[in-house]
Amino acid sequence: MSIASDTITEKSGYKLHVVRTDKYKTNTLVLKMKAPLTKEDVTYRALLPYVLQSNTSKYPTTPELRSYLDDLYGAGFYVDVAKKGEYQIISFTIDIVNEKFLSDSTPLLEKAFGLLSEVIFNPKKNGEAFDSKTVSNEIRSLKQRIQSISDDKMRYSATRLVEEMCKNEPYALEASGNLQDLETITPESLFAYYKKMLTEDEIDLYVIGDIDESEVEALADKYVSLQERVPVRLPSKTGKVVEKEKEIIENSDVKQGKLNIGYRTQVAYGDPDYYALQLFNGIFGGFSHSKLFINVREKASLAYYAASRLESHKGLLMVMAGIENANYKQALDIIHAQMKEMKQGNFSEEELAQTKAVVKNQLLETIDVSRGLVEILYHNVVSGQDISLDEWFAKTEQTTKEEIIAVGQKIQLDTIYFLTEAEVQG
Amino acid sequence: MEKIAFTQLKEELFHEKMDNGLEVYILPKSGFNKSFATFTTNYGSIDNHFKPLNETEFSKVPDGIAHFLEHKLFEKEDGDVFQQFSKQGASANAFTSFTRTAYLFSSTSDFDRNLTTLIDFVQDPYFSEKTVEKEKGIIGQEINMYDDNSDWRLYFGTIANMYHQHPVKIDIAGTVESIADITKDMLYECYNTFYHPSNMLLFVVGPVDVESTMKLIRDNQNNKGYNEQPEVERKFDEEPETVAKDKEVLRMNVQTPKVMLGIKAINVHQSGLQLLKRELATNIYLEMLFGKSSPLHEELYEEGLIDQSFSYDYTQEQGFGFALIGGDSAKPDELTESLFGILQKSKAGTGLNEKSLQRTIKKKIGSFLRSLNSPEYIANQFTRYAFNDMNLFDVVSVLEKLTIEDIMEVAKDLISDQRMTVCQVLPK
Numbered sequence: 001m002s003i004a005s006d007t008i009t010e011k012s013g014y015k016l017h018v019v020r021t022d023k024y025k026t027n028t029l030v031l032k033m034k035a036p037l038t039k040e041d042v043t044y045r046a047l048l049p050y051v052l053q054s055n056t057s058k059y060p061t062t063p064e065l066r067s068y069l070d071d072l073y074g075a076g077f078y079v080d081v082a083k084k085g086e087y088q089i090i091s092f093t094i095d096i097v098n099e100k101f102l103s104d105s106t107p108l109l110e111k112a113f114g115l116l117s118e119v120i121f122n123p124k125k126n127g128e129a130f131d132s133k134t135v136s137n138e139i140r141s142l143k144q145r146i147q148s149i150s151d152d153k154m155r156y157s158a159t160r161l162v163e164e165m166c167k168n169e170p171y172a173l174e175a176s177g178n179l180q181d182l183e184t185i186t187p188e189s190l191f192a193y194y195k196k197m198l199t200e201d202e203i204d205l206y207v208i209g210d211i212d213e214s215e216v217e218a219l220a221d222k223y224v225s226l227q228e229r230v231p232v233r234l235p236s237k238t239g240k241v242v243e244k245e246k247e248i249i250e251n252s253d254v255k256q257g258k259l260n261i262g263y264r265t266q267v268a269y270g271d272p273d274y275y276a277l278q279l280f281n282g283i284f285g286g287f288s289h290s291k292l293f294i295n296v297r298e299k300a301s302l303a304y305y306a307a308s309r310l311e312s313h314k315g316l317l318m319v320m321a322g323i324e325n326a327n328y329k330q331a332l333d334i335i336h337a338q339m340k341e342m343k344q345g346n347f348s349e350e351e352l353a354q355t356k357a358v359v360k361n362q363l364l365e366t367i368d369v370s371r372g373l374v375e376i377l378y379h380n381v382v383s384g385q386d387i388s389l390d391e392w393f394a395k396t397e398q399t400t401k402e403e404i405i406a407v408g409q410k411i412q413l414d415t416i417y418f419l420t421e422a423e424v425q426g
Numbered sequence: 427m428e429k430i431a432f433t434q435l436k437e438e439l440f441h442e443k444m445d446n447g448l449e450v451y452i453l454p455k456s457g458f459n460k461s462f463a464t465f466t467t468n469y470g471s472i473d474n475h476f477k478p479l480n481e482t483e484f485s486k487v488p489d490g491i492a493h494f495l496e497h498k499l500f501e502k503e504d505g506d507v508f509q510q511f512s513k514q515g516a517s518a519n520a521f522t523s524f525t526r527t528a529y530l531f532s533s534t535s536d537f538d539r540n541l542t543t544l545i546d547f548v549q550d551p552y553f554s555e556k557t558v559e560k561e562k563g564i565i566g567q568e569i570n571m572y573d574d575n576s577d578w579r580l581y582f583g584t585i586a587n588m589y590h591q592h593p594v595k596i597d598i599a600g601t602v603e604s605i606a607d608i609t610k611d612m613l614y615e616c617y618n619t620f621y622h623p624s625n626m627l628l629f630v631v632g633p634v635d636v637e638s639t640m641k642l643i644r645d646n647q648n649n650k651g652y653n654e655q656p657e658v659e660r661k662f663d664e665e666p667e668t669v670a671k672d673k674e675v676l677r678m679n680v681q682t683p684k685v686m687l688g689i690k691a692i693n694v695h696q697s698g699l700q701l702l703k704r705e706l707a708t709n710i711y712l713e714m715l716f717g718k719s720s721p722l723h724e725e726l727y728e729e730g731l732i733d734q735s736f737s738y739d740y741t742q743e744q745g746f747g748f749a750l751i752g753g754d755s756a757k758p759d760e761l762t763e764s765l766f767g768i769l770q771k772s773k774a775g776t777g778l779n780e781k782s783l784q785r786t787i788k789k790k791i792g793s794f795l796r797s798l799n800s801p802e803y804i805a806n807q808f809t810r811y812a813f814n815d816m817n818l819f820d821v822v823s824v825l826e827k828l829t830i831e832d833i834m835e836v837a838k839d840l841i842s843d844q845r846m847t848v849c850q851v852l853p854k
Contacts, residue, residue, distance in 0.1 A: 023457035024799045025435075050734075062727070066719035070785045074792030097792050101435065133728075140756075141733040144682050148735070148754055151680040153574045253679040253854070256570035287517070288508040298506065301563030304571055322571045350513075357515030357535075364459040364534040369799070 004367050004389055006206065006377050007213060013226025014203035017377065018213050019370075025101050027109050027209030028370040029094045029116055032378060033201040036232055037088040037170040043177030044193040047185060049079035049090050050138045051130055052194075056118045060131075072111055073097045077119075083175040084382045085268065085313025086234055090201075092116060093371065098210055109211060110219055117223035123194075129187040130194070139182055146176055157258035157419040158320060164248050165262040165415040169240070171314050202231030204381055208370045233384060240264060246415040257420040259331060261319040263339075266410045269312040270383035275395045276407040281310050281317055282355040283404075284342050289354055291338040291347070296321060302331050313382055317411060325420045332416065339413070345405040352401055359396055363389070427640055432819050435798065439819070440636050442644075446652040447624025449812065450643055453631040453804060461632025462532045462801040463541055465548050466809045468627075469620035469658075470525040471598040472745075477659040479619045484661050487616060488607045489593075490565070490600015493522040495613050497565060499529070499548060501557050507547045516540045524594050525743050526813065528806065537634060538642055545628070545646055551617045553610040566602045576680050576851045583849035584688040584750060587671040591663040594746045595670075622655040623647065627809050631801040662745055667692050668844040677854045683758040684851040687765050689840055691740075691747035698815040701742060702824055703832070706790070708740040710828060711836045712749060713786050715768055715777045722768055722777050731761040744814060749840065758850045766846065772837045780830050787825050794821050 006017035035041065059065035069075045076095035081088065096112045099105050124131045150156045159174065166172040203226060207216045242264055267277045285292035285308025296306035306321040323331045341347070366372035367389070380386055430439045440452040471493060475486045500507045500520070511518040516533035529548050533540045572578045582597055589595040599605075630639060669690050696704060716723055716738045726732045736753035755761040772778060797803045808818045 021457065023455075025795045026799060061724060063719045063721055063724050066717070067785060070717075070719050070789040072792070073795070074789030076793070076796060095796060097795050101795055103434070137728060137730075140730055141727075144733045144754055144756065145735075147681040151576055151682060154571075255573045256567060287512060289512040293508075297564055301560045302567070304564055304568035322567055324567070324570075354509075354513050358512050358517060361515045361517065361532075361534045365532055368458050368460045368801075 004373060009217065011220065011224070011226075013228055014205055014224065015381075016217065016220050017204060017206045018211070018216050019206070019208040019373065019377075020211060020213065021208065022210040023368070024098070024209055024370055026095050026097050026370070027112065027207070027211055028374075029112055030206040030371065030374045031092045031116060031120070032204045032206070032381070033090045033197060034087050034204075034231070034381070035197065035201050036234055037083055037086045037173055037175075039170075039173060041193070042088060042173045042175070043181035044185065044190060045088050045090060045197070046081050046175060046177030047138055047142055047182070048190065048194060048197065049081060049092065050142060051134055051190065052119050052123055053077065053079045053092075054134050054138060055124045055131070057122050057124050058118055060124050068115070072108055072115075073102065075108070075112060075115070077115070081175050083171070083173075086170045087313075087382060088175055092119065095370070100210070109209075109215075113219045113223040121225075125191065126187070129191045132187045135185070135187045135190060139185065142177065143179060143182055146174075146179055146182075149174070149176070153252070153254050153258055153419065154320070154322070157260050157417060158318070160250065160419070161260040161262050161318070161415060161417040164246060164417060165316075199227055200229055200232070202381070204378065206374045206377070208373060242412040242414045245413050248415065249418045249420060251421065252419050254419060254421050256322045257325040257328060257418060259319075259321045259323055259328065260417045261335065261413070262415045262417075263317040264412045264414050265310075265315045265317050265407070267407060268315040268383065269379050270385040270387065273403065273407045274312070275392075275399045276403040278310065278359060279352065279355050279396065279399055280342060280404050280407055280411075281308055282359055283347050283351050284308055284338060285319060287355065287358050289351070289358075291341060292319065292321070292335065295334050295338055296331060300330070300334060302327050302334070312379070328418055328420065339411070343405070343408040343411070345401060347401075349401065352404070356396055356399075360393060363392070427636075430819070435795075435819070437798070437819075440640065442640060444623065444644060444647045446647055446650075447622070447654070448647060449627045450640065451627070451629045451808065452634065452636050452639055453629075454634055454636055455631055455801060456633050458633050458801065459534045460532050460801060461534070461537045461630070461634055462530065462805055463544055463628065463630045464528050464530040464805045464809060465544050465628050466526050466528040466626060467620050468525070468625050468813050469527055469616075470523050471596060472524050472593040472662075473620065473660055474593050474596075475661040476619060478615045479655065484659075487612055488600065489596045489604035490598070491608055491612060491616055492527055493599050494561065494565060494605055494608050495616055496520050496522045496527050496529075497561055498553055498558065498613060499551060502547070502550070502552045507543065510543055510547075511540065514540050514543065518544070522598055524598065526810065528809065530805070532801075537632070538639075541630065541639070541642065542646060545643070548621070549650065551614065551621075553613045555610050558608065558610050558613065562605055562608075565599060565605055569597075569599050569602055572597070572599065576678050576684060579676055579678065580684050580686050580752070580849055580851050581750070583674050583676055583851075584686040584847065585748065587674050587847040587849055588669045588688050588690040588748055589746070590666050590670045592665045592746050593662070619658055623652055624655055625658060627812055629805040629809055631805050665746075669847040672847055674849045676849070676851045678851050680851060680853050682754045682756065683853065684752065685755050685758045685761050686750055686752035686849050687762065688847045688849070689749040689769070690845040690847075691742060691749070691840060692845070693839070694742060694745055694747040696742070697744055699820070699824070701814055702811075702816040702820060703828075704836075705740060705742050706821065706824055707828055707832045707836050708742075708749065708840065710783070710786050710790065711772075711778070711833050711840075712738045712740060712751065713789070714782050714833065715772055716751065717786065719785065720777065720782070726761070726764060729760075731755055731757055731764060758852065762848050762850070769841050769846070773841050775834065778830065778833055778837065783828070783830050783833060787828060790825050791822055794825075
């Protein structure tokens with residue numbers, strides 16, 4: 001039996017993904033728009049979904065639009081901009097109660113389609129421009145959001161590592177855009193970009209819930225109309241070889257030093273050895289039984305958090321730890337030693353089995369949440385692959401210690417970044 | 427075993443009180459991969475002044491000890507319990523709040539074994555001087571991490587402004603100095619006082635078999651020979667109704683200023699339906715004034731006083747309660763003034779009307795149903811409700827009965843100049 005899969009139908013200009021399940025009390029619609037991450041477009045794409053979610057021509061103010069959502073039993077409506085590998089992805093999500101659970105039997109799913117369509121295709125506009133007041137409000141709000149990234153020191157240091165490590169690569173760009181470009185955006189230029197986005201982006205619509213597939217298809221045909229397109233597909237380019245390791249120490253007013261380390265793995269989602277990389281990361285720093293947690297936190301008592309994670313579509317492995325400023329050298333030594341242990345295969349079959357079990361558990365839990373399920377299924381769109389969840393589980397299960405050691409040989413330290421209060425003796 | 431059916435919601439809840447006093451609830455959820463269990467004691471950071479088990483005098487313990495105990499319970503003589511859970515494919519966690527300490531795991535296989543591990547590790551403390559000392563380094567880093575977080579500092583700054591005496595003003599993790607005093611004997615004393623089954627609740631949610639799970643728990647508890655234990659006596663100093671401080675400005679390394687307004691509630695010794703109604707009515711009141719569909723929210727947004735980080739919330743437990751309203755703002759003083767103005771005017775009914783009440787109730791019912799998709803939400807909220815003698819599944823019926831008079835009453839009771847305070851985080 002398949003664990004969870006989407007039925008995919010090619011529609012004009014987009015793909016419709018339907019997942020039928022009766023485990024939720026709501027139905028969820030997620031529309032994803034994907035395009036390459038570029039310096040020219042990044043800030044436009046960061047701003048656009050927020051302008052669109054503010055109002056529409058039918059609901060010209062935010063209170064009117066939001067009142068309508070409240071009337072639909074508090075339908076949730078969110079927008080989000082993220083990067084996956086070197087693509088920038090905009091998501092529109094509507095989460096609406098399944099009317100089965102209400103005494104009122106208004107067909108809420110159709111209303112949700114109607115609203116999604118209204119937001120995306122029928123914005124409040126003024127000729128060939130967005131409403132200027134809306135645009136200026138959202139520019140101000142985005143500006144504040146960009147600034148607030150640096151107010152959260154954990155997030156700031158993670159961002160700075162990527163900026164330094166991936167200099168001159170698109171991946172260094174922040175998905176939420178930048179202040180300089182924000183100044184230059186006008187209601188006209190944003191509208192022109194919007195039209196370009198609607199005709200060129202790769203678009204996927206997910207519908208999840210206790211729903212009827214043919215009904216969903218009919219609703220999609222009624223409410224979503226797009227032109228055919230050939231989406232831009234970037235060549236896979238995980239393969240940047242490290243010539244010289246970088247160490248960057250930045251001073252700031254922080255009580256706790258934030259240590260972030262980036263490695264290149266040369267392996268991305270969809271590659272045959274991705275499963276081995278995922279397990280490598282799990283044993284190294286992904287979980288509370290990992291080498292980093294045990295050696296940095298439990299044994300040396302140096303940190304509250306010391307962990308690693310993968311940027312799966314870019315092939316990076318990132319370590320993060322919060323430590324006493326004076327313990328920089330010691331923490332670094334321990335982390336380097338754990339990486340060496342991993343590369344030499346100094347981990348037990350038991351640790352491997354444990355990690356497989358936890359990876360599997362994590363994946364199963366993620367797909368219990370409808371938005372989590374969409375994220376998992378969307379990996380295939382981003383990587384241009386068609387890997388089923390069953391295959392994912394089977395490949396993870398079959399991965400051997402030798403394969404993990406082999407993938408470890410590809411991992412190279414690229415950049416060490418430390419945000420600290422005091423001067424550090426390197 | 428008692429069965430409670432919620433027909434409209436298509437849920438069934440099973441309940442049993444074990445012989446030793448432990449309350450057990452099981453909510454079967456078919457179709458889910460994940461099972462989830464929480465084992466919670468009615469003991470949090472505010473319980474720092476109490477009569478230890480078998481003692482006649484009250485004693486005061488160092489700030490942060492409930493949270494410290496939570497950390498230490500994971501460590502056993504032969505290693506830590508995280509390991510055990512991950513060997514069984516599960517992920518475990520714990521948290522300490524003002525009033526509760528919860529231990530939890532989620533797993534998609536081996537449920538019975540994981541549940542046994544959860545119950546057993548919580549009921550088998552092992553503290554040594556050496557591991558207590560080592561933990562001080564780890565928790566010290568946790569405290570420092572929060573110290574660098576401007577949102578956390580703003581949150582606690584606002585609460586500290588409101589309270590003169592009540593320990594809710596103390597950071598849950600304590601301070602590096604206060605935890606330095608913690609010893610293994612103190613941990614045992616707190617443990618023995620608060621971790622008796624009669625002060626605890628076990629909640630299971632997931633695709634489980636109710637009968638066999640209940641039997642597993644029953645057998646497990648019967649084998650442990652707990653003696654009856656009287657209810658814990660806790661002590662709280664008299665708390666004045668007014669706020670301790672009108673305003674506090676914290677200078678931090680931030681680019682965008684942050685504002686939080688706190689309103690201290692009175693008549694907070696409530697429980698059961700009374701508390702449930704107060705809490706829901708107050709949340710509806712705030713949503714009507716400040717929700718995204720309100721014209722007042724639109725005004726604040728258009729004037730550039732708030733952005734998407736703006737939020738509001740009301741919390742009440744037995745003995746304390748407060749509303750918090752705020753977010754990032756480029757104009758912190760103007761925002762403070764506007765919020766005070768809106769709240770004052772609401773006492774005369776501005777922003778509160780029947781139409782918006784009905785819409786807001788509908789919205790809250792919808793979000794409640796949506797949150798029932800989440801086993802974590804059900805387990806955590808159900809436990810919190812139960813410790814306050816409330817029932818999570820009464821939410822919809824109480825919401826449906828709220829009237830505009832109830833909301834007006836909230837405005838009148840809650841809003842008073844002497845009980846409002848503001849905290850701001852401003853750039854250095």
